[in-house]
Amino acid sequence: GQQVMQIPQYQHVQEGEDFTTYCNSSTTLSNIQWYKQRPGGHPVFLIQLVKSGEVKKQKRLTFQFGEAKKNSSLHITATQTTDVGTYFCAGPGYGGSQGNLIFGKGTKLSVKP
Amino acid sequence: GAVVSQHPSRVICKSGTSVKIECRSLDFQATTMFWYRQFPKQSLMLMATSNEGSKATYEQGVEKDKFLINHASLTLSTLTVTSAHPEDSSFYICSASRGRNEQFFGPGTRLTVL
Numbered sequence: 001g002q003q004v005m006q007i008p009q010y011q012h013v014q015e016g017e018d019f020t021t022y023c024n025s026s027t028t029l030s031n032i033q034w035y036k037q038r039p040g041g042h043p044v045f046l047i048q049l050v051k052s053g054e055v056k057k058q059k060r061l062t063f064q065f066g067e068a069k070k071n072s073s074l075h076i077t078a079t080q081t082t083d084v085g086t087y088f089c090a091g092p093g094y095g096g097s098q099g100n101l102i103f104g105k106g107t108k109l110s111v112k113p
Numbered sequence: 114g115a116v117v118s119q120h121p122s123r124v125i126c127k128s129g130t131s132v133k134i135e136c137r138s139l140d141f142q143a144t145t146m147f148w149y150r151q152f153p154k155q156s157l158m159l160m161a162t163s164n165e166g167s168k169a170t171y172e173q174g175v176e177k178d179k180f181l182i183n184h185a186s187l188t189l190s191t192l193t194v195t196s197a198h199p200e201d202s203s204f205y206i207c208s209a210s211r212g213r214n215e216q217f218f219g220p221g222t223r224l225t226v227l
Contacts, residue, residue, distance in 0.1 A: 031214055042206055042218040043157065088156065092214070100147060100170075101216065105156040 002027055004091050006104030014112050019076040021107035023089035030092055032065055032072045033101065038085040046074075046087075079111045116140050117209050119219030126197055127227055133193045134222045136207030142187035143209035147216060148180070151204045163190045197226040 003026040013019050023032065031050045035043040047056055049065035049072060056063045060083075062075045076083055086108045090101040116139040126132050136146055145164055149157040161182050163169040169182035179201075181193040190209075194201055202225050208216035 033215060035218075042221050043208075045215045045217065048214055093159065100145075100159055100162045102159070103157045108154075 002091075002093065002102055004089060004102050004104040006089055006107055008107055009105060010108050010110075012110045012112065013079050015081060016078050019079050019083070019109055021074050021087050021089075021109075023072045023074075023104050025070045025091050027091075028069050030069075032069075033090045034063060034072075034074055035088045035090060035103075036085050037088065037106070041085075043088060076109075079109070081111050081113050084109060084111050115211070115217045117143075117207065117217045117219040119207055119222050121222060122220060123223045123225075125225045125227065128198050129196055131193055131195045132197055132224060133191055134205055134207075134224075136190045136192070136209070136219050138188045138209040138211075138217070141209075141211045143190075144187070144212050145210045146184060146190040147208045147210070148182060148190075148192050149206045149208065151206060151221075153204075157206065160192075194224065197224070199226045202226045 005024045007022050033048045034046040037043045047063050052069050053067045054065040060077045064073045086106040088103050088106045090103045093100040093102045118137045120135045124132055148160045151157050159172050160175045161169045161171045163182050163184040165184045165187050171177045179195055184190040204221050204223050206221040208218045210216050
């Protein structure tokens with residue numbers, strides 16, 4: 001079945017270092033979404049990428065959608081302690097017309113001050 | 114805007130009892146609501162997709178008779194865990210969509226079955 005794989009599972013960085021998480025899909029995606037879940041919290045929508053090769057920035061966060069629309073990455077420049085949390089990518093499920101999503105396993109980011 | 118509430122936030126129940134979890138979109142009408150469960154340190158597993166006024170679509174491996182979903186209105190969906198057992202203990206999260214692809218998540222319900 002459809003799978004969305006995400007690496008690494010964990011990343012520990014020193015504050016100020018950069019961080020990148022990678023997402024790969026077994027199938028071509030019409031779009032990919034990224035969510036952040038703080039410890040003890042619920043996922044919060046960050047962004048959606050739709051176009052092949054698309055790059056979007058939100059302050060220190062850079063999101064990229066691969067040319068083949070099967071992979072994506074999230075890069076954080078100069079991490080801060082507020083960046084701590086688990087970052088999930090998600091792609092449309094097989095019944096994508098309903099908007100259901102298949103989530104990757106997430107990358108848990110910890111930032112040491 | 115786009116706030117989703119969930120009630121209760123925590124529930125502890127005895128094995129064999131049923132538990133109902135409510136999911137409400139507070140400031141928008143949700144065309145579709147979704148129910149997920151999340152085990153500790155794991156990802157979100159979609160359980161079912163719920164559209165107002167119609168039967169929910171369950172993911173493979175999710176027992177529809179055990180996890181009853183009722184989507185009574187465009188702002189309310191409920192998940193009832195029937196005859197709960199300890200293995201049903203988990204974090205249940207709902208989300209709502211208002212037509213665009215992004216989903217807005219509720220705060221989750223932590224269910225503990227003794």
